[in-house]
Amino acid sequence: MQSMGELLRRWAGAELSRDAGRLAERVLADPLVDELRRRYPGLDDETLRGNVNRLYQYIRDARNCRECPGLEACPNDLPGHYTRIACTPQGGGWQLFDLKTPCAKWEACERQRRIRSRITSFYANLEQFGEFDPVEMIERDRKRRPAVHQVLAYIDRTVKDGLQKKGLYLMGGFGTGKTHLAVYLLRELSKNGFSGVIVYMPEFVEDAKALMLEPQKLKETLDLMKETDILVFDDIGAENLTPWVRDHVLGAILNARMNRKPTFYTSNHDLDALERHFSFTHKEGEELHKGRRLMDRIRPYVDVIRVSGRNQRVAGASAGADREPPSGAGI
Numbered sequence: 001m002q003s004m005g006e007l008l009r010r011w012a013g014a015e016l017s018r019d020a021g022r023l024a025e026r027v028l029a030d031p032l033v034d035e036l037r038r039r040y041p042g043l044d045d046e047t048l049r050g051n052v053n054r055l056y057q058y059i060r061d062a063r064n065c066r067e068c069p070g071l072e073a074c075p076n077d078l079p080g081h082y083t084r085i086a087c088t089p090q091g092g093g094w095q096l097f098d099l100k101t102p103c104a105k106w107e108a109c110e111r112q113r114r115i116r117s118r119i120t121s122f123y124a125n126l127e128q129f130g131e132f133d134p135v136e137m138i139e140r141d142r143k144r145r146p147a148v149h150q151v152l153a154y155i156d157r158t159v160k161d162g163l164q165k166k167g168l169y170l171m172g173g174f175g176t177g178k179t180h181l182a183v184y185l186l187r188e189l190s191k192n193g194f195s196g197v198i199v200y201m202p203e204f205v206e207d208a209k210a211l212m213l214e215p216q217k218l219k220e221t222l223d224l225m226k227e228t229d230i231l232v233f234d235d236i237g238a239e240n241l242t243p244w245v246r247d248h249v250l251g252a253i254l255n256a257r258m259n260r261k262p263t264f265y266t267s268n269h270d271l272d273a274l275e276r277h278f279s280f281t282h283k284e285g286e287e288l289h290k291g292r293r294l295m296d297r298i299r300p301y302v303d304v305i306r307v308s309g310r311n312q313r314v315a316g317a318s319a320g321a322d323r324e325p326p327s328g329a330g331i
Contacts (some may be wrong), residue, residue: 001047009122014306016282018072020296023052023056023257024049024052026053026101027052027059028045028048028049028052028055030055030059031289032055032058032059032062033048033055033059033294036048036055036085036087037192038086040094041085042089042093042094042317043087043094044093044094047093047094047096047228051096052095054083054097054098055082055085055096057077057098058083058084058085058098058244060083060110061076061077061082061083061316062082062083064076064082065082065222068103070105071105071106071109073209078100080103080105080106080109081100081101081102081103081107081216082101082103083098083099083100083101083102084099084100084101085097085098085099085100086099086120086179086328087215098183099293107270111191116295118190118193118194118195118196119122119186119187119190119195119197119198120196120198120224120228121197121198121199122198122199122200122203122204123199123203123204123207124199124200124234134148134152134184137177137180137181140312141177141309141310141312142175143308143309144176144307144308145307146305146306146308147170147177147181147305147306147307147308148181148284150168150184150305151181151184151305152169152304154168154185154303155185155188155189156188158189158194159188159189159192163194163261163262164231164262164304165259165260165262165301166262166301166302167231167262167263167264167301167302167303168182168185168264168265168267168303168304168305169264169265169267169271169298169302169303169304169305170182170264170265170266170267171244171265171266171267171269171270171271171304171305171306171307172268172306172307172308172309173268173309173311174268174311175310175312176307176308176309176310176311176312177307177309177310177312178266178267178307179189179234179235179266180263181266181307182198182232182234182266183198183232185230185232185264186198186230186232189229189230190230194229194230195228195229195230196228196229196230196231196232197224197228197230197231197232198232199225199227199231199232199233199234200233200238200289201233201235201237201238201239202232202235202238202239202240203219204239205239205240205241205242205245206220206239206240208245208249209242209244209245212244222249222252222253223258225253226252226256226257227256227261228261230261230262230264231253231257231261231262231263232264232265233263233264233265234265234266234267235266235267235268236265236266236267236269236274237267237268237273237274237277238267238268240285241277241281242280242281243281243287243290246278246281246290246294247290247294250294251293251294254294254297254298255271255297257301258301259301262301263298263301264302265298265302271295271298271299272306273303274290274295274298275291275294275295276291277291278290278294279291279292
């Protein structure tokens with residue numbers, strides 16, 4: 001006589017077998033399987049039944065993708081990927097393979113990750129600068145049209161011909177979009193494989209003074225800025241310089257980059273005013289020759305672009321395409 005446990009196990013096994021059979025029938029009747037049959041007319045029921053697990057995963061992933069809840073909540077076994085079925089002829093029949101394929105959302109996220117990995121930011125919050133639309137930036141203030149076109153032309157030249165010897169000096173009043181243009185240039189060139197560093201000068205200079213006590217960290221920071229493909233000094237001229245920062249930090253970086261790699265600047269000063277800024281420190285007073293020496297490493301190696309227009313922050317557009325930070329808050 002069979003025990004109750006044996007009877008229950010047999011009953012459970014039979015139920016599971018019936019459930020599996022019903023599931024297999026649903027899978028084989030699915031429109032996606034019909035599509036496979038049309039694509040591979042030689043596929044027979046025996047082959048398909050032998051690959052029910054693969055087909056079920058294929059159908060389930062496709063359903064999840066149709067009702068996509070977003071990459072972070074992706075319910076597929078491998079988030080951001082779906083199952084694709086490939087069939088190859090073998091021995092007069094067909095062999096099915098399931099391939100995990102990245103979806104468009106995952107690929108877009110991965111592209112952004114690669115771009116971010118190529119950009120190093122010192123005190124610059126790049127996240128507050130959303131996607132850049134050159135047309136929108138012009139439409140917000142048509143006085144900026146020449147500057148936008150010049151930056152776009154520079155990007156095109158670099159993508160086509162490689163790194164240029166000269167960078168750009170974006171100058172203009174407060175809130176005209178200088179930093180936004182510089183960030184856009186940096187992002188676009190990083191998409192084409194160039195590395196980049198952006199430095200918010202007022203905060204960097206304050207911290208650089210403390211790096212005198214950490215020579216190894218200082219060396220690593222300077223080496224990064226010397227060797228990166230694209231270097232952006234944001235809001236230069238707004239920093240409180242010391243002779244040491246001017247001569248041994250900025251001077252060393254610019255001396256290493258001359259005639260090798262382009263350096264970019266955003267500033268409220270024109271080049272003459274920037275030279276006067278570099279020529280005076282509170283510690284040493286006026287040192288015209290030192291200001292001139294630093295400018296000799298800037299002036300010949302930039303094309304000046306005037307970014308005209310109204311102050312977008314004052315105009316209430318700081319949340320839009322021209323968003324730049326207040327002084328001292330990072331870019």
